[in-house]
Amino acid sequence: MRPCVCVINTGGTLTMVNSERGYVPSAGFLEKVMDRLPLAWRESIPDIRYSEWTPLLDSSNIEPRHWQTLAQQIADQHDEVTGFVILHGTDTLAYSASALSFLLPGLSRPVILTGAMQPLDVRNSDAPNHWYIALQAACSQLPEVAIAFDNRLMRGCRSTKLNAAEVTAFASPRYPDLGRAQTTPQGPQWQFAQANWLESRALQHLSAPLLPGLVRVVWLVPGLPDVALRALPDQGCRVLILVIFGGGNAPSANPTFMATLTFLRKAGVHILTVSQCPFGQIEDSHYEAGRCLQDLGIQHGRGITLEAAYTKALVGASQAWDNSDLDSFLLRNQIGEQG
Numbered sequence: 001m002r003p004c005v006c007v008i009n010t011g012g013t014l015t016m017v018n019s020e021r022g023y024v025p026s027a028g029f030l031e032k033v034m035d036r037l038p039l040a041w042r043e044s045i046p047d048i049r050y051s052e053w054t055p056l057l058d059s060s061n062i063e064p065r066h067w068q069t070l071a072q073q074i075a076d077q078h079d080e081v082t083g084f085v086i087l088h089g090t091d092t093l094a095y096s097a098s099a100l101s102f103l104l105p106g107l108s109r110p111v112i113l114t115g116a117m118q119p120l121d122v123r124n125s126d127a128p129n130h131w132y133i134a135l136q137a138a139c140s141q142l143p144e145v146a147i148a149f150d151n152r153l154m155r156g157c158r159s160t161k162l163n164a165a166e167v168t169a170f171a172s173p174r175y176p177d178l179g180r181a182q183t184t185p186q187g188p189q190w191q192f193a194q195a196n197w198l199e200s201r202a203l204q205h206l207s208a209p210l211l212p213g214l215v216r217v218v219w220l221v222p223g224l225p226d227v228a229l230r231a232l233p234d235q236g237c238r239v240l241i242l243v244i245f246g247g248g249n250a251p252s253a254n255p256t257f258m259a260t261l262t263f264l265r266k267a268g269v270h271i272l273t274v275s276q277c278p279f280g281q282i283e284d285s286h287y288e289a290g291r292c293l294q295d296l297g298i299q300h301g302r303g304i305t306l307e308a309a310y311t312k313a314l315v316g317a318s319q320a321w322d323n324s325d326l327d328s329f330l331l332r333n334q335i336g337e338q339g
C-alpha cells in the first residue's frame, strides 16, 4: 500500500513571506514547495493528507493549548496514516516536540517536526530539503516524535535550538541521532540508527487541559532574590523547574535561598533541576553546593533539556494525580527524555 503522510502546517519561517513588518506566515505552502522540489525527488513523495492552521503562527505565539490541538489531531488520525509531519517555526519547535512526546506516549507512528531557517521563497532556502527529509522520515517505522533538520533526525524530547542563524540550528547534545540523511541524485536518503529508537507501545493520549500556572521555571543567577519564590504555593504552582549551575550546583551558602527551597518542599512544591549547560549532565554532585539540594529531596533532571523538563512537568502537573503519582512521573524516564 502507498504510504500516506498527514501533514499539519502550523506556520513558521518555512511558510512565511516578506511584508512591511518582516516575515509573516502565508497560506499555500504545499503547492509552492512541490514546485521547488527537483523532479527526481518528486518520484518518492508519498500521498499527503494536508491541513493548514488558520491563522498560521510564528512559533513564538505557540502556547500549550496549541500542543493539545496538535496532539488531538495526531491521536484522531494515528491509525489511519503511515506517519505525521508537523511544519513549525524553529523558535519553539523543541518545546512542541517535547510536549507531543509526553502527551502521546506509546506512539507507533513517526511524528516528525520540521521547519526552516529561510522562507521557501528565498534562494537556497533549506525549506524544500527539510520538507523532503521529513516526509521520508514519516514513512519509516520510527515510533516516536522526532525533529528532521539539516539532514539529521533527532529525538524530539532530547533536542534544543542552539543556533539562531544557521541551518545547524538544532542539536541533541545528550542523545545520539535517530538517523542521518545522505545526499544522492534521487534526493537525500535516510540511514536510520534503529538501535537508538524507542520501542513501540500502545498509544495513550493524556488529554487533560494543560494549565501553565502549575509550573514555574527559574534560571538561577548569582544573587537571585528569592522573595518571589515564596509566593509560588499560593499561586497554585505544583512544580518548580530550577535551572541550576554546571553539574548540579546552587548557592548553598545563601541561607535565605536554602530556607526558601525548604519552605517550598514543605509546601508540597516539586522541584526538578535542569543544568544551565547544554552538554554534560547533572550527577550526584561532587560539591557541597550540590549535595545540599539532594539533602532537601530535590529531584535532579540529570540530562534532561529545559524544553523536556518544562513540558513533562506541565503534562504531569495538569493530570488529576496526587503528589506521589506526580513525583514518580517526574522521577521516571517516560519517553526517552533522560537516561
Ligand code: ASP
Binding pocket: 011, 012, 013, 014, 057, 058, 059, 060, 088, 089, 090, 091, 092, 115, 116, 117
Ligand atoms: N520566528 C520563527 C518561528 O519560530 C523562526 C523560524 O521559524 O525559524 O516561527
